[in-house]
Amino acid sequence: MVTHKYLLDESEMPRSWYNVQADLKPAIDPALHPGTKQPAGPGDFAPLFPMELIKQEVSRERWIEIPDQIQDIYKLWRPTPLYRAHNLEKALGTPARIFYKYEGVSPAGSHKPNTAVAQAYYNKQEGTKRITTETGAGQWGSALAFACHNMGIECKVYMVSASYKQKPYRKSMMESWGATVVASPSRDTQAGRNVLAANPESPGSLGIAISEAVEDAAKRDDTKYSLGSVLNHVLMHQTVIGQEAIKQMEKANAYPDMVIGCVGGGSSFGGIVFPFVPDKLAGKKIRFIAVEPEACPSLTRGKFAYDFGDTAGMTPLIKMYTLGHTFVPNPIHAGGLRYHGMAPLISQMVKEKLVEARAYHQTKVFEAAVQFARTEGIIPAPEPSHAIRAAIDEALACKKTGEKKNILFLLCGHGHFDMSAYDNYLTGKMVDYAYPEEEVRKAMAAIPAV
Amino acid sequence: MVTHKYLLDESEMPRSWYNVQADLKPAIDPALHPGTKQPAGPGDFAPLFPMELIKQEVSRERWIEIPDQIQDIYKLWRPTPLYRAHNLEKALGTPARIFYKYEGVSPAGSHKPNTAVAQAYYNKQEGTKRITTETGAGQWGSALAFACHNMGIECKVYMVSASYKQKPYRKSMMESWGATVVASPSRDTQAGRNVLAANPESPGSLGIAISEAVEDAAKRDDTKYSLGSVLNHVLMHQTVIGQEAIKQMEKANAYPDMVIGCVGGGSSFGGIVFPFVPDKLAGKKIRFIAVEPEACPSLTRGKFAYDFGDTAGMTPLIKMYTLGHTFVPNPIHAGGLRYHGMAPLISQMVKEKLVEARAYHQTKVFEAAVQFARTEGIIPAPEPSHAIRAAIDEALACKKTGEKKNILFLLCGHGHFDMSAYDNYLTGKMVDYAYPEEEVRKAMAAIPAV
Numbered sequence: 089m090v091t092h093k094y095l096l097d098e099s100e101m102p103r104s105w106y107n108v109q110a111d112l113k114p115a116i117d118p119a120l121h122p123g124t125k126q127p128a129g130p131g132d133f134a135p136l137f138p139m140e141l142i143k144q145e146v147s148r149e150r151w152i153e154i155p156d157q158i159q160d161i162y163k164l165w166r167p168t169p170l171y172r173a174h175n176l177e178k179a180l181g182t183p184a185r186i187f188y189k190y191e192g193v194s195p196a197g198s199h200k201p202n203t204a205v206a207q208a209y210y211n212k213q214e215g216t217k218r219i220t221t222e223t224g225a226g227q228w229g230s231a232l233a234f235a236c237h238n239m240g241i242e243c244k245v246y247m248v249s250a251s252y253k254q255k256p257y258r259k260s261m262m263e264s265w266g267a268t269v270v271a272s273p274s275r276d277t278q279a280g281r282n283v284l285a286a287n288p289e290s291p292g293s294l295g296i297a298i299s300e301a302v303e304d305a306a307k308r309d310d311t312k313y314s315l316g317s318v319l320n321h322v323l324m325h326q327t328v329i330g331q332e333a334i335k336q337m338e339k340a341n342a343y344p345d346m347v348i349g350c351v352g353g354g355s356s357f358g359g360i361v362f363p364f365v366p367d368k369l370a371g372k373k374i375r376f377i378a379v380e381p382e383a384c385p386s387l388t389r390g391k392f393a394y395d396f397g398d399t400a401g402m403t404p405l406i407k408m409y410t411l412g413h414t415f416v417p418n419p420i421h422a423g424g425l426r427y428h429g430m431a432p433l434i435s436q437m438v439k440e441k442l443v444e445a446r447a448y449h450q451t452k453v454f455e456a457a458v459q460f461a462r463t464e465g466i467i468p469a470p471e472p473s474h475a476i477r478a479a480i481d482e483a484l485a486c487k488k489t490g491e492k493k494n495i496l497f498l499l500c501g502h503g504h505f506d507m508s509a510y511d512n513y514l515t516g517k518m519v520d521y522a523y524p525e526e527e528v529r530k531a532m533a534a535i536p537a538v
Numbered sequence: 539m540v541t542h543k544y545l546l547d548e549s550e551m552p553r554s555w556y557n558v559q560a561d562l563k564p565a566i567d568p569a570l571h572p573g574t575k576q577p578a579g580p581g582d583f584a585p586l587f588p589m590e591l592i593k594q595e596v597s598r599e600r601w602i603e604i605p606d607q608i609q610d611i612y613k614l615w616r617p618t619p620l621y622r623a624h625n626l627e628k629a630l631g632t633p634a635r636i637f638y639k640y641e642g643v644s645p646a647g648s649h650k651p652n653t654a655v656a657q658a659y660y661n662k663q664e665g666t667k668r669i670t671t672e673t674g675a676g677q678w679g680s681a682l683a684f685a686c687h688n689m690g691i692e693c694k695v696y697m698v699s700a701s702y703k704q705k706p707y708r709k710s711m712m713e714s715w716g717a718t719v720v721a722s723p724s725r726d727t728q729a730g731r732n733v734l735a736a737n738p739e740s741p742g743s744l745g746i747a748i749s750e751a752v753e754d755a756a757k758r759d760d761t762k763y764s765l766g767s768v769l770n771h772v773l774m775h776q777t778v779i780g781q782e783a784i785k786q787m788e789k790a791n792a793y794p795d796m797v798i799g800c801v802g803g804g805s806s807f808g809g810i811v812f813p814f815v816p817d818k819l820a821g822k823k824i825r826f827i828a829v830e831p832e833a834c835p836s837l838t839r840g841k842f843a844y845d846f847g848d849t850a851g852m853t854p855l856i857k858m859y860t861l862g863h864t865f866v867p868n869p870i871h872a873g874g875l876r877y878h879g880m881a882p883l884i885s886q887m888v889k890e891k892l893v894e895a896r897a898y899h900q901t902k903v904f905e906a907a908v909q910f911a912r913t914e915g916i917i918p919a920p921e922p923s924h925a926i927r928a929a930i931d932e933a934l935a936c937k938k939t940g941e942k943k944n945i946l947f948l949l950c951g952h953g954h955f956d957m958s959a960y961d962n963y964l965t966g967k968m969v970d971y972a973y974p975e976e977e978v979r980k981a982m983a984a985i986p987a988v
Contacts (some may be wrong), residue, residue, distance in 0.1 A: 090610060090613070091548055091613075092548065092610075092613040092614055093548060093613065095545055095547070097545070098541055098542065098543060160540060160542075160624075163540070163541075163542040163543065164542055164621075164625075164914065164915045165915065171614075174610075175614075175688075193643065194915075195915035195916060195917075197954070234915060237912050238625075238915075256957070256958070256961060257954075257957035257958070257961075258957075259961075260957040260958070260960045260961040260964065261917065261957060261960075263960075263961075263964050264908055264911050264912070264917060264957075264960050264964065265911065265912055266912060458714055461714050461715065462687050462714070462715055462716060464614065465614045465615065465644075465645035465684060465688075466645060467645075467711065467714060504647070504707075504954035504955065505954065507706070507707035507708075507710040507711060507714075508706070508707070508710070510710045510711075510713075510714050511706060511707075511709075511710040511713075514710065514713050514714065
């Protein structure tokens, strides 16, 4: 008889978010105004975000208390379980111990509601009646739809048109939670109408959808905009994950030799890793491994530079690893990892060698996903399957050396809405994309000079 | 600050299944051989089931120990959480307290793996190399696929052709777990070929798929057949649900005034209700409410009689509430409740007035499902949404009377693979089917005389 799960009681939930900016040296470079290229002030962000979130974005306070109302909504799915992957270990024949923290138990099926609920809360506090956002595959849009409904805020989601047509179930999920969803480009904004005028059949893109959501929020006093990753406050809200994991690893009597997570914008990775950072800064031996797709390798092949957060170049400039804001990644199944840049906080840690990065092709990722599903029973989303791939490779390395390392990875979401990707893999139709050398070269050339 | 979840530790998991046959008086009538119409003996079942399951089917032992190997697989998702639906209560403005036990955390997303794992285990013990089964929407097939892979048994699923085409994601899920899935009618069996000869475009039916799975198992020595509901041993394996719920309600300091569940074949309902039966037999005031669809109302409009378990009339005759084995229900979204009969154990309890039954139309059911999703965050499957409807109605009744009743219902699965049904409801396209008086009359006339 073995123990599979390490659970926490609601009374053991973290009371504060951990702000890694308090401990990170050197500090990250400030965001710059896209026009003046001077450090952006609170006033520059005020049309889009409530003041409390703007404060959190630049705060150096180590702990920021989680309000009771947010805690009460977190309790619908938090604390989340931490599992020991006994069956996977056995299948691999590894002496390593593999643990994973599972965020797929949330309403939207991923870690995204951790920040969606917080963002909706602070917007409510400051009188926001309506929030706009963009969504690609729908993971972030559904999290925000859920959070807004809970706070009594209207939610408008601009969903990339191609996904809107291909993934009607995510749209139905957002609508079930009361959100209004339109295919982007839409006729609801000038940005959308401009695109449609040029190409009535445009499949849309995340860049266009951001432009629409931002324009919508900027032109209405009752409306703010919300982002699901990249920004400091977003990553901070996710630190409930790592704080819980620390307590659960203690219950398992195991300190991780390494913590592994996938990276797109970086929010789930920040969530699991940041709470372990003080240990590492204090000299403890622990590795942090960020795993990205070969098709969009910002950390392993990108440039550390100021660049725009969006494709259209409307956002402030942020210092990060980037492939260039005009880079359009190939259509891999891990839609959540198709982002040209990376959270400034994660970028800085890679720069400072606190975090290692590696990249995998998607067929190797799905091989790991299927092995995990067959042994551990959970069908993982394509994004965290990148972390599974790395965890399996590390466990196999231990098999060779005989080391009994403790491997912790984050399973940030389930794959119930990604079964077509599994079908693609199982029928042998999945392709790996060669690294788009030329496209990246062009996109990097378009990174603005600062 | 409120408490949402009542969790158990793995050490608090039930060690045995509870066999309600030990306490139920009068006992249920025996199954009859379909040819001789005499009580069927173990030998009649031996070609299809391993002997241990045949023994469990007729056992009067009150407790049957759960083997360690089954417990270890159960631990991948068990114990499952029990929630207090604070947000739903608030939205309803009811003084009642609403609790729900949630089985959607299992690999397949429902309660089905509780018996799939047990059945695969006993088959493995007796040398079975391969198991066949039928599946409609795919919930049962995916549970068995998962269980067989864990036990190293081949799994062949005959999936109703219409579903095979309409629900490719459930098929991909079964294949991800290593099962072979064919559309039924198939060319792999005589039964399938006969149907295809008559109609090459046949959309299939659960009845046809059962015939194929049974024929396949009967003609191969290495192969057995597995059923996901109706039978006594199947319901017994589900009693881990109710046993956990009893402990969790104790932690919540609340004894249920009523336990509510949906009924198709009856396995999830038996799972949550049976462990509470001894209390009721001992005089404790507790109601058991079985909720079925108006489109397939076996308990509320059926006849208590011996009838076949399958449409084709190949199985033993069992005593149950039935609409007639030839009855084909209208295509409601709750595919798991489209069964003409009902588990003999549940039927007997309805007959003895231990269990109440009621029926709802699907639009009222989805109204409840959406209200639940918006308040509690979990998107429920269409089947348990019948139980949610009844729980809400009971809570609203308490609002009128001011009674602070404790309502417990079973949320036996999530609706992640049912979003098209939500879309159907949210766009106003969902229809309710009038009770098919004439079809039921005809089907009842075809119930065999015994």
